[in-house]
Amino acid sequence: MNQVVVTYWSGSGNTQEMAELIGQGVRDAGQSVSVIPVDEMKAADLKEYQAFALGCPSMGAEELEETIMEPFVEEVERFAGGKKIALFGSYGWGDGEWMRNWVTRMENAGASVFGGENAICVEAPDDQAKEMCLNLGRQLAGLVGKAA
Numbered sequence: 001m002n003q004v005v006v007t008y009w010s011g012s013g014n015t016q017e018m019a020e021l022i023g024q025g026v027r028d029a030g031q032s033v034s035v036i037p038v039d040e041m042k043a044a045d046l047k048e049y050q051a052f053a054l055g056c057p058s059m060g061a062e063e064l065e066e067t068i069m070e071p072f073v074e075e076v077e078r079f080a081g082g083k084k085i086a087l088f089g090s091y092g093w094g095d096g097e098w099m100r101n102w103v104t105r106m107e108n109a110g111a112s113v114f115g116g117e118n119a120i121c122v123e124a125p126d127d128q129a130k131e132m133c134l135n136l137g138r139q140l141a142g143l144v145g146k147a148a
Helices: 014-028 043-048 069-077 097-108 127-143
Strands: 004-008 033-037 051-055 084-091 112-114 120-122
Touching: 004 014, 004 043, 004 127, 014 033, 014 051, 014 084, 014 127, 033 127, 043 069, 051 069, 051 127, 069 097, 084 097, 084 127, 097 112, 120 127
Parallel strands: 004 033, 004 051, 051 084, 084 112, 084 120
Antiparallel strands: none
């Protein structure tokens, strides 16, 4: 499908802001995008997309939110092979281990992950993080319609 989906879980609004900026980057690059909270969609709906983004802040001991996002990601892992996935999120402590682990999980599932460990920010996105999110959206837009 020649559209991009950005889906996310956000507790404080920081990851939601990142998702909206990524969506703006996709639109700026001339592609269609849907920015959707993860609890408003089914993981299986992502099967038809070539490229999509998943966002979640670091929770607990540097892990994904466990009641909504973790089960969603577990389902995505089952069909991630060949997909182009951008991962992003914010954190307030630690060193980004949750993102490194998430990148590894998606790569082990066969996905091409971009943004990776660099698509994170501490707390609310500052100007540098905002630009990173816009660029990530532009990258996603560039992947739509390209051969896998």
